[in-house]
Amino acid sequence: MKRFALFFMIAASAYPAAREAEEPVGVILASTPGAYVLRWNTKAPLPARPGDLLFTGDRLKTGDKAAAFLYCPGPNSQQLEPLGEVLFDAKRVVVERGNLTNNQPRRACMLPKVLRMDFASLQRFGGMTVRDVPAAGATPSLWPKALGRLDLKPVFQFEPVPGATSYQFELSRPGAGVIFKTSAQKPRFEYTGAELGVGGRFFYEVVAFEGQQKVASAGALFHFLADTDREEIRAELSRLVKEGGTAPEAMLQRAALYERSGQMDEAVAEYQKLAEAWPESAWLRGKRLDLLKQRTPTR
Structure with a gap:
């Protein structure tokens, strides 16, 4: 015994x-x-x-x-x-x-x-899931595309919404209200105000219009990393580019890097691209949904 x-x-x-x-x-x-x-x-x-x-x-x-x-x-x-x-x-x-x-x-x-159990279950049943997750290859409205938030004067860019003629963007800080607001014909916005503080929590919201009608919107909370953390991420991203930046292996490691550093929009965007490269990977759908829940704003 x-x-x-x-x-x-x-x-x-x-x-x-x-x-x-x-x-x-x-x-x-x-x-x-x-x-x-x-x-x-x-x-x-x-x-x-x-x-x-x-x-x-x-x-x-x-x-x-x-x-x-x-x-x-x-x-x-x-x-x-x-x-x-x-x-x-x-x-x-x-x-x-x-x-x-x-x-x-x-x-x-x-x-x-x-x-591990969720992943094995999804794979065993052919990737079938009852959760509401975007299908691989689908691009949700105003999906984050190439966010430049490693800098304290960030750039926000999103996938265009079909039929949209203009976009409105607001950046705010919980408790302080709107600190930056702009509009454009394309979903790309460069923050031009004073440098945003490291460690602070911020909220962005972008709205797409077709004429005067609102057709889509998205928003999320985010924060900036400390200087040393940002430099480490830049170094890792540079390494991954040298080792094959567009290969699925590099996408996966970039997504994990962003996720661990709390940059959920960037992580979601990488997992989205990875799902298109690996359409049969059921775990990616669950991962993207989990991250979308984490980045849902609670203002």
Whole structure:
């Protein structure tokens, strides 16, 4: 009995609780039919698809063709050759059959935290979800596009609304009212007032008009990071550009970087682009919805 209890304690500590938000150890970058992921503590293999997150204890199996993945503890990307099988441990990739090739080191690696159980459930049922989430590829009205909020004189840019002829933009500070207001024919607004304070909370609202009629609106709370944090983010963004800025792998790491630093609009925009590159990744729909809830203003 004591030996069994000890084994249970070791096993329980080896893998995190399913209901806790957990950082994956990797992500599948390329795959073909015949490759499968076997989730930890499950028996039914699931088709491996680009964008599938990999957690400690998961296994990847290939059929007649190879599959590629990013492994953050490395950090590196590798390719599992045909008829191979690997186990993803917290510190290394354990080869149980076949060969790993095309090892490409990365300077750093960052992935978003997700609920392992929710992710596995979405994947098991083919990505079906009852939650109201925009379909992959859809562009919501006034979706944040390229926000320049790493500077204290930011630029706000949004996807155009079909049929809109003008846009109105307001920037306010809770408790202080509107501090900047402007209008334009295109949804791009450059803040021209005094520098906004680091650490302060602000609220923007943009409204699209067709003639005199309001056709769409959006708004969110946000804050500015300290100088050192902004410089760290700039350095990471520069690194990701050098390592392939438009590749899905770089988009994913940018999204995780923005999310961890509290820049939710930027994170949502990156996850939106990533969903278009990886349309079968069901977890992305849930992630975008969660972030949209976090950025919903409560003034």
